Amino acid sequence: MQTIKPSPLREEQLRNIIARFIHQLYESGGEAIRHVTITLHGKPEHFCDTRRINAIAVKKIQGITTLSYQDFEVNAPIPSTVTLVAAENENQPV
Numbered sequence: 001m002q003t004i005k006p007s008p009l010r011e012e013q014l015r016n017i018i019a020r021f022i023h024q025l026y027e028s029g030g031e032a033i034r035h036v037t038i039t040l041h042g043k044p045e046h047f048c049d050t051r052r053i054n055a056i057a058v059k060k061i062q063g064i065t066t067l068s069y070q071d072f073e074v075n076a077p078i079p080s081t082v083t084l085v086a087a088e089n090e091n092q093p094v
Helices: 011-032
Strands: 036-042 054-057 064-072 080-089
Touching (some): 011 036, 011 080
Parallel strands (some): 036 080
16 A cells, blocks of 8 residues: 655645735724734745744653744735744754
């Protein structure tokens, strides 16, 4: 039996999904919703090479050495912050 790994969402696909979600929130809530913050948890390979990647050393989470994150913008009618977070651990192959 062959196992096929699902291909990761490309950033543009992810951006479109999030934009549709925020549009739906706006249609439902209108002016009642003032800001949307979305945090996605992924892997370091999901980061875009052309934007800044921020990293924070972590000592209190067992097995995790670094939390990295990257923000990206989404075309939406409500101001939004979208952040992709990835944890790197000490047992991760290089």
